Amino acid sequence: MRIEIPREFERFGPIMFYDVQKVYELDSGLIYKKNETKPEEQSVIKRISYESLQEIQEQMAIIVPVRNEKIKLIEGVLSGIPHHCQIIIVSNSSREEVDRFKIEKNALEHVGAFMKKNLLIVHQKDPALGKALASAGYDYILDEDGIVKNGKCEGMILSTFLAHLCGKKYIGFIDSDNYFPGAVHEYVQEYSAGLYNSKSDYSMVRIAWHSKPKIVESNLFFAKRGRASEHTNKFLNQLVSHYTGYGTEILKTGNAGEHAMSMELAKNLDFSSGYSIEPYHFISMFERFAAIHDNPLPEILKQGIEVYQIESRNPHLHEVKGDEHVKDMSKAALEVIYRSPLAPESLKKEILEDLFFRNIIESKEEMKKEVVYYPAIVNCDLKKLQKELQNQPYGDQLTLDLSKYKPSKKEGLKRDQLKGKPVPEEKNYLEAK
């Protein structure tokens, strides 16, 4: 991969946001070539060798959430994931009346055998998983029967646990409804490039789509951004500006479903439900770690959090969803900004107006609460979780070495407790400039 180094950045406390990076070559070859002296070229364009990318991928889990997608489509997605990534499929496909999950699992294991890969395939509502989570002290996503609830966010939390237990250092997400395996391949290469470049143990890569083709009058039109993204990015940037004192447009990936993180960062971020999960990465990062004082992870002050945004070369073409979907997405994204204790009154007012004028909410005065928050997974008892799952068919894939691990005694912090408390005073942010 040949990629420009970021031209701009914005700092918010210990968090560094890098501007969108352009990719010049998807594939720039091996390091060790005759006539090449420098292993990696140092210039404003950086060449990242295939070996370096594979090095990251050997430590990466790629999560593919599945819900009743066609098996052919999923098979295509899997074929695009570089071999050395551990694939984790978290399915919430229906099990009644036809057991779609069973068919799916059989078919994908079959494909996995052809790929010589050991896929980790679980069902979101497997009672064993619910039980294990409960015993580990993470019952937030369970229903009254002790089963993991429906929902994308709940599946992502579950998969973050699993990736962690697989002993992986990085976690990346790939949607299962992508028609272009070549785009999937590109996303994973870009995750790897960003994570390879990061100097911090706390890093994140988000993909900014090159374009999002839409069918307009029987032709394709290549829109630059999705419809929901424009609004999400605008308000996220306003929130950052409010604290840094400088207007900015640096955040361009508020709704990026394609993203990857170091496990160190992933396990320390809170979650929010539904379509708000991606923008909430930013909000959680701000709430937990933007402060210089009261930062719950002193190590983050030392190393910083690095957020890379990489512009994919492939357009993003996926299953067509309707206008309602865009509205739901926009509402959820703006709700987590609105409800953050960090959001100043002026910003909250603007968000309500924006949603009202787009006919997404009915009143300019208030917004119905729909989002649910879940705490970071960091304070769970991983030992108990591992023990509970070791008798599962996939138990031997959960290879994290916990021999020296001591579970924290703190319970996972509930999001409601945030209000006022660990959220720092405004002045702390100002000092961070």
Place this chain on the structure above:
Amino acid sequence: MRIEIPREFERFGPIMFYDVQKVYELDSGLIYKKNETKPEEQSVIKRISYESLQEIQEQMAIIVPVRNEKIKLIEGVLSGIPHHCQIIIVSNSSREEVDRFKIEKNALEHVGAFMKKNLLIVHQKDPALGKALASAGYDYILDEDGIVKNGKCEGMILSTFLAHLCGKKYIGFIDSDNYFPGAVHEYVQEYSAGLYNSKSDYSMVRIAWHSKPKIVESNLFFAKRGRASEHTNKFLNQLVSHYTGYGTEILKTGNAGEHAMSMELAKNLDFSSGYSIEPYHFISMFERFAAIHDNPLPEILKQGIEVYQIESRNPHLHEVKGDEHVKDMSKAALEVIYRSPLAPESLKKEILEDLFFRNIIESKEEMKKEVVYYPAIVNCDLKKLQKELQNQPYGDQLTLDLSKYKPSKKEGLKRDQLKGKPVPEEKNYLEAK
């Protein structure tokens, strides 16, 4: 790349056609990994390491024909081509009133600098090229002013010369109207995989598209084959069956625009104009080399010609062309089958009927001659060609070592001379079974 080995093959004289191969992983990693003993696994699924693919790419020229495409689109295509391939852009963009070629060349050289690649960019109608071809004895594609004519085929002939003069062992073609750089990357990887697998110096790889999405009622429908291809493949297979005596469906890539060849094969094939150029690869191969007796290249009898067909994972999504385009394409493809001295009367009759019932020709009795044939480039005087071009700006990229080369005294054989003559008797084919 992880790819199945071909399950079926069909032999026609010294030509081996392999059935379509399925790709399981676009990217299967490096050879040299700890815990891996075998450099390449031997099984019905073959793993081809990244190193092996790059080895082929270092010897490959990728031709990108351009004609007034948007520069952004071309830039995307270039970003998908693996770094070590030599890119040759043969443009026939308009030079009046705006000199589009000049803008294009500047922009692409700029992009090339970012990629640290030396692109070879020429204009099809550059008088220097016409002059050089004439002095080398290949004036077939020149107009009365000594300039290369318009046309895709004429551009491909020109680019085959250039790739040869660049000293490349392989040549591959990539259309410049592909929206998905990830698909471009896949095609080149698959060219490399096929050529790597070939045991013969005479080999060809053709891409069978996974699917060809069409916009149907504002949604995407994934058709398995293009509309013209079905007919082309059917008649090509019938032609093969006629000589082998066995019905076959082995040929599935009659119209494959995405293809690559060893230079040894490329320089020995004749060309035909317009949309017929791709199916004519097969026809020319049959006419020239299917015979056991009278084969103009004894080496081919020894080594054989290997034709691989690889099914791409990415759908093929390109600029939408209308029904007329499909009809023109189908007419051209079937015309070269029809006009081959190898075509038996029964097949010729069927072709006329097929075209008539599809409203492509007006009479069931005859077909207007539209296709033009050009001879293989093998008998040209390469030394003269190289000498004429060495003062061009790109002269130092034409690095083929011709110190020991002796031009053949035979003139390039005109296609008309084929009629009856070097085309073998039917019995020769039958012996070849």
